[in-house]
Amino acid sequence: MNRALIVIDVQESFRTKGRWETLSDPQIADRVGRLVRLARRDGDLVVWVLHAEPGSGGVFDPALGHVRVMDELRPEEGEPLLAKTSHNAFTTTNLQQLLTERGIRDLTVCGIRTEQCVETTTRVAGDLGYRVTFVVDATATNPIPHRDAPAGMSTAELLADPRTLSAQEIIRRTEYALAGRFATIATVAELEGVTESAAC
Template structure:
């Protein structure tokens, strides 16, 4: 085992926010589950990461009960579950220790949000020397308001503002920033096809 799947923040906290209705992929859990099944079949390590903000009183406060895996995802007892309080999955956790103990060199990264915790995790992982595959269609994000926009606007106001950066544009820009510098970009389908080809080769040998 030299590869691990890192599932970043695919948690009910996001579905508990009104902004969820703007998410780029409401079926993100299904896409992630496809990667989880691939990883398990290959004998790869699966690491689950949840974002936690104790005492915040919002959806990321564990006391409210939303800091749990999103419906449709199931963790096995042998799979590490870690809680982070930073944007990346390394700084406030023992993730690197876990990966080192398992002899991991290659990472597949997915989760929420594309340009925030998932991208930051991928960048840090690359700087730490891991070979990182960023599975864009197993990530999701929301539109982002312009920095000068008024706070606490409605979703309708957010979406109607021409200065709002749309989710698809955020995803596209994230790929441009990461590809060839920090990560290899892939889709779930591409990884499934590669696994199928590998399995066929092994079967025929």
């Protein structure tokens, strides 16, 4: 086991938060599940990371019960489950120690949101010397309003505003920013194909 799959923030908090219907891929858990099955089959470590904001009273407050892996996914015994309070999965957890103890230098990352916690984790991992594969279609995000957009916009107003950055644009920009600098970009199908070829 010299590789790890890092599943970032694929948690019920996002379904509860609102605007779930604008997510680039509401079936994100299905694609992540494919990666999890692939990792387990190959004997790779699966690490689950959840975002928590204790005491906030919001959907990321563990006291409310939403800071848990999405119901479609099930961590297995022995798979680490970490809670982070920063945007990346390293700064406020023992992830680096956990990987170092196991001699892991190759990471595959996926999760929510593409340009936020998944991208930030990828950049930090790259700076720490890990070889990272960013599985672009196993990440998801929401449209982002312009910085000058009024607070409290409805979903319809957000989507109608020409200044809004679409989820597809965000994912595309993230892919361009990471490729060849911080990570190798791949799709779930490509990784399944690579593994199938290697097994032949």
